[in-house]
Amino acid sequence: MAERSFVNEMGKLRLGKGDTFNGEGILAVTKALLESGVNYVGGYQGSPISHLLDVLADAQEILAEYGVRFENSASEATAAATLSASVNYPLRGAITFKSTVGTNVASDALANLASGGVTGGAMIIVGEDYGEGSSIMQERSHAFAMKSQIWLLDPRPNLPCIVDAVKKGFELSEASNTPVMLQIGIRSCHLHGQFETSDNVRAAFTTKDAIDNPYRDVDRIVLPPASFLHEKEKIAKRWPAAVDFIKENKMNEFFSADKKNVGLILQGGCYNNVVRALEKLGVSDIFGQSDIPLYVLNVTYPLIDDELEQFCQDKNAVLVIEQGQPNFIEQNIASIFNHQKITTKLHGKNHLPLAGEYDARTLVKGISSFLKQYDIEHDCAESPASQAIPVLELRSTEEKSEDSKADVAEGVQIAEVEEIEELAPLNTLVNPRPPGFCTGCPERPIFTALKLLEKETGEQHHVSADIGCHLFSILPPFNIGNTTMGYGLGGAGVSAFHTESSKRAIAIMGDGGFWHNGLTSGIANAVFNKSDHVTVVIDNRYTAATGGQDILSSTALNDTRSTGHDIENAAKGVGVKWVKTVDHTYDLKRMVSTLREALTTQETGPKVVVAQSECMLNKQRRIKRNVRKALKNGQRNVRERFGIDHDTCTGDHSCIRLSGCPSLSIKPNPDPLRQDPVASVLNSCVGCGLCGEVSHAAVLCPSFYKARIVTHPTRFERFVHRLQTKVISWLQDIYHRKTQQQMA
Secondary structure, three states: OOOOOOHHHHHHHHOOOOOEEEEEHHHHHHHHHHHOOOOEEEEOOOOOOHHHHHHHHHOHHHHHHOOOEEEEOOOHHHHHHHOOHHHHOOOOEEEEEEEOHHHHHOHHHHHHHHHHOOOOOEEEEEEEOOOOOOOOOOOOOHHHHHHHOOEEEOOOOOHHHHHHHHHHHHHHHHHHOOOEEEEEOHHHHHOEEEEEOOOOOOOOOOHHHHHHOOOOOHHHOOOOOHHHHHHHHHHHHHHHHHHHHHHHOOOOEEEOOOOOOEEEEEEHHHHHHHHHHHHHOOOEOOOOOEOOOEEEEOEEEOOOHHHHHHHHOOOOEEEEEOOOOOOHHHHHHHHHHHHHOOOOEEEOOOOOOOOOOOOHHHHHHHHHHHHHHOOOOOOOOOOHHHOOOOEEEEEOHHHOOOOHHHHHHOOEEEEEHHHHHHHOOHHHOOOOOOOOOOOOOOOHHHHHHHHHHHHHHOOOOOEEEOOOHHHHHHOOOOOOOOEEOOOOOOOHHHHHHOOOOOOOOEEEEEHHHHHHHHHHHHHHHHHHOOOOOEEEEEEOOOEHHHOOEOOOOOOOOOOOOOOOOOHHHHHHHOOOOEEEEEOOOOOHHHHHHHHHHHHHOOOOOOEEEEEEOOOHHHHHHHHHHHHHHHHHOOOOEEEEEEEEOOOOOOOOOHHHHOOOOOOEEEEOOOOOOOOOOEEEEOOOOOOOOHHHHHHHHHOOOOOEEEEEEEEOOOHHHHHHHHHHHHHHHHHHHHHHHHHHHHHO
16 A cells, blocks of 8 residues: 555556657656566656556556566565566566665675676666755765666756657667666656656567577676676677767756857756756746756766767866765866867866755855856856845854954844844743654554653663664664664674673564565574564554555555565564564553563574554545545544543643654643643644553553544434533533632
8 A cells, every 4th residue: 555546647657659648757757667668667666766666566457568577576676676677588677676775685686687788678767866855865866877877867857858868778788788877856757747658569589488488698607707708798799888878868958049158067856946046147048048058967977078079179167966975976077178179168066065965055156157267247146036045143252252252244133042032932832843743653662662661671772773763773762773784784783782781672674574584684683693672563563764665564455466465474484582562552561561571581593573553644544534434424424532631630731741743742731730731732633542551561651542523423323422511511600609608
């Protein structure tokens, strides 16, 4: 069950020659694959290409019509190894995953694929998750492309360019017998636009043809002496073939309205932001008609010497716009300039930030500095629209330094604490809530239990965290987690901590990470090495962090996948003796008890706790559909939620401190004799019950109550409700009369 369904948009994939496609970038990529005659597609979900897999999963019927095999691969390495089908046969294959972490996982298979080369077109569609919106380390795919000599495409962010890059990418791969990497960023995946479609193509040569007529070329296998010849073939044959194809098909683009003595060389993916910056500087219109010549690298590797030399003719200087570090493209261009004896002055990171995403505001400042150096008329970069948003920084009088004027010049507003207090007391400033678990998330009580154990024993444990929603535990209010090394590597991250001690290290692993590689690299490795740590496998039944795709242990029925495989049995299958499953994580007492036992048992060897409860987001998506249907049909529906009796709330707020649920807040105390604010449950509550459980576990708190909201109640329920209302009103009247008599 993915978080988004594309079923209603599948008709767009059937559009034929001359039709106009209107839709999202990720859907356009699928259409381009069908128009390219692809034979097979695989991949592993992750931002920003998760929805590409969701589209393919929803398009099974259409894919089958054209003989396309689609797999949700077990990992990125599995997906990359799938491309081996294109090594000996004219089969076109595409895989997709999140980069750079996905590329790292797939690196062994990709390196072997690039070494031996391919016969059919092989494309790796990587979600280039670089920039402020990223959830991973800030690296780029470019280094891997250079290392293994895989051609790297970075098309301009519009649908015609993206579709053209997919089609030409397959042709480039086949022309040069080399796999091609197509990188698309978050904005490219989700932008909307249109393009003129072509007919979908059924491949002339199929996987059945390959199976019926197996072919073996020992020179394609990475084994001496062939492996030594592959490097020569890359340089002597594949590289020149790729350069010729790129030039002949004009995959890179030149834009220029007027001849100028300067120019910009930019990654295709940066094009939209560059045009926006040029428009703000008054040297381009919003349609990209630029007064400054542009050389757009839709292919960022390899670079084309002849095109660079052509672009730099009669120019005093060029600015390379390449976000990220190291500046691979700038260094490559500098080397070409040196070999070709091009005298044009090369600029890049001397005008632009060394690292970080190049948004329009950043580019305005950098391009303005470059144009100013060469006396090109443009609007001032210090216009109000391009100024950085001021950052408010609090400093005491003693902390003020002599560089205050310089700070102000950089856009930082300095204010003394005393001056701020004149405007508003410091205790009224609202601290930002850190990112965390969703309302009702079943993972929250697991970390609540760990915090309660810390309080109970007075001891902290080393916790090896893992990739996934559970990584939010490293932030307040839990502050749990010392390291994270990669998806499914939580168990492996505690390998060095197998030592004699009164405490055990704890590893966290999600169910997605467990099946990705955690079963072997974490659990089996611990069994093999007789480790004594505790691994908590969080089984929320989906790869929840990437959009709720099904995995082996999902309980939902799936027509095209095999689900329902038990994590506990898998752990026992590789030799774990101590395994316990908590099938309802919201049962806080049981969760605490199981973790306590795992941390204190005298039994040696690895301990595994499987903590099960369905991802609340996916559960609510399913429930809300059913509720809407029931309400429409006039059927009875019961919704549970929690509330707080404000007269009873003590203001301890342990419910918030040990939960952090977004549905919990505070509000002024209605009692005029009490100053502390009281806790409050917002209407977003989904009735998981953790806040009440936390309060009772931490400090006995009687203020929580459970309410049942019944829609379309039965006649009996209406009768009981009327009776309860009358009894309560009668008792309240008696209470008020007695109170008045006592006051009289």
